[in-house]
Amino acid sequence: MPEAIHLDDYRRVVPPQTIDLLRRLAGRVRGRSLLHVNSTRVGGGVAEMLSRYVPLFEELGVPVRWDVISGAEEFFRVTKSLHNALQGQEQAFTAEMLAAYLETNRENAARLHLDSDVVIIHDPQPAALIVFTRRPASAGTGREGGRWIWRCHIDASRPQRRAWAFLRQFVTRYDGAIFSLPEFAQQLPIPQYLIHPSIDPLSEKNRDLTAEEVAAALDRLGVPRDKPILLQVSRFDRFKDPIGVINAYRLVKKHDDCRLVLAGGPADDDPEGAQVLAEVMAAAQGDADIHILVLPPAAHYEVNALQRAASIIVQKSTREGFGLTVAEGMWKGKPVIGGHAGGITEQIIEGVTGYTVTSVEGCAYRVRYLLHNPALASQMGHHGREYVRERFLITRDLAEHLALMVTLLHA
């Protein structure tokens, strides 16, 4: 069981004023309650993020609860379709599916205590709770009801219009929405706040590791450290373009010796993921310098070690939400080559912390350039770490959520 992490532990990685500022900011909303509602307590980025936020909010004197909606299999089938449709995939919805979605939200609204001063509802699954909730008076705003915010974690920049129209009728009832990137914003009559997601520098995935720990982890994973390692960590998903990464590696390999590691989670529950993984395995066959690692969801330590062992981090996505693996790689002091997609362009400063690319050839060229210019790669890694320290750590994320609470409760 890892030791609990406290706010003051972050003084090791952020300027001391940052923690002082967080405490004083929290003083402006001390005692005002906060509720997060999402659809799962384990698995996925939102649950991972909330598991780290909640104790820190508590420590800041903000009473916080985290509730999870429950539903039958049919409900989650519908919400998976809704999720995919909002990300732009064509999906079919029947009246029965939409009725099942609404009924489950109604049941959860009756079961949950949604009476906090600020309620943050994450993603589409519980978005309709607001329809079935009589918003009780908030303790201090002088206005009826707590303040409700819908937090959208997905890339909804090009949603299937029917799915968005269905969801929009609920979203417009909120006091505001949070999106991760400006391009995800919609035409809405409510304020749309921009809060980038973040990484936790003290988590198992990002904490410092010794050289011995890194070496031992790579030995266990069967990845030799005898030549430069190119690493992409991501689901086996077409939008992450793992085949494109292999093709880029092959172009590099004609001139420069290196290894390629593609590490991702299992694809048991995702038929398309299993197919992509099979294609990746086939593409890598016969090359002992390509390592396809299917890691369990909790393999944070192994991912950390791989990122620290890598010479270059690749995230060659063609479509991306925010792509926090970029910030993770930069935090480990590595140059990152990323696809020109989603939040990757927000994290990579061209030529300073890495490069964005739009083709296999562009990726191969940048890999070769960095392999031949290790001093530049090292300098980029340094810039990347400092840039992440300023913009993409959990302390900044907490501060912005507190600022949102201040704004909502004192407006």
Add this chain to the structure above:
Amino acid sequence: MSSEGAVQPFEFVACLELREMLGRVAWDERELLAGIEDAPADSLYYHTRSYFLRSRYLSAPYPNDFATWAAIQVRDRVLGERLAVVDPFDFGDVELLRADLISVIDAHLGSRGTVPRVDAGEPFHFMRSTLIDVPATARATTLEEFRDGLARVDGSAIYYHFYEPARRRPEADPLRWLDALGRHDVADRVRALHPSMSSLDGMRAELLAICDQALGVHGA
């Protein structure tokens, strides 16, 4: 003449921004112009002055979002450069800043046969921000304490006191406090600084140098 100790203490204030998307985008320079015409004042502050709050470690090519977008996304370096020299700190009233930005873009478009637009780049997203002030622990009743406060406060406090005259609390004006303290010499030298030419750390260094010189600190 100094009247140190006789005035209200100067309370340092840090700040942060809550960013809000306005849902308006520009794909070409005419849309940028129209957006600037309609944007709320907070949006103009966000895209110009508060660049300095957001760019503490690495800076963008130009110190305002309009210039950087024109140069990088539209690849119209001429407009980028023309917008870059518009100094938001020259304008006491945001409407004068708006008028200047509009006239620069309008004149530029008037000299072109076509309206430059984004081809492979990203559109301009109009944003605004709410500035949340947070009391810092530092306070000063003397110039020495003021200097010590400057040295240890978060960079956002430098921004709040020296870059945001329109959105800060009136009592957070360091020039007024220095004048009340009787240190008109220091206030005048601070007044002569050019915030748009410095990062927050650079500004802090310049302020400390002024204080050290006024205090007769050896080596200043």
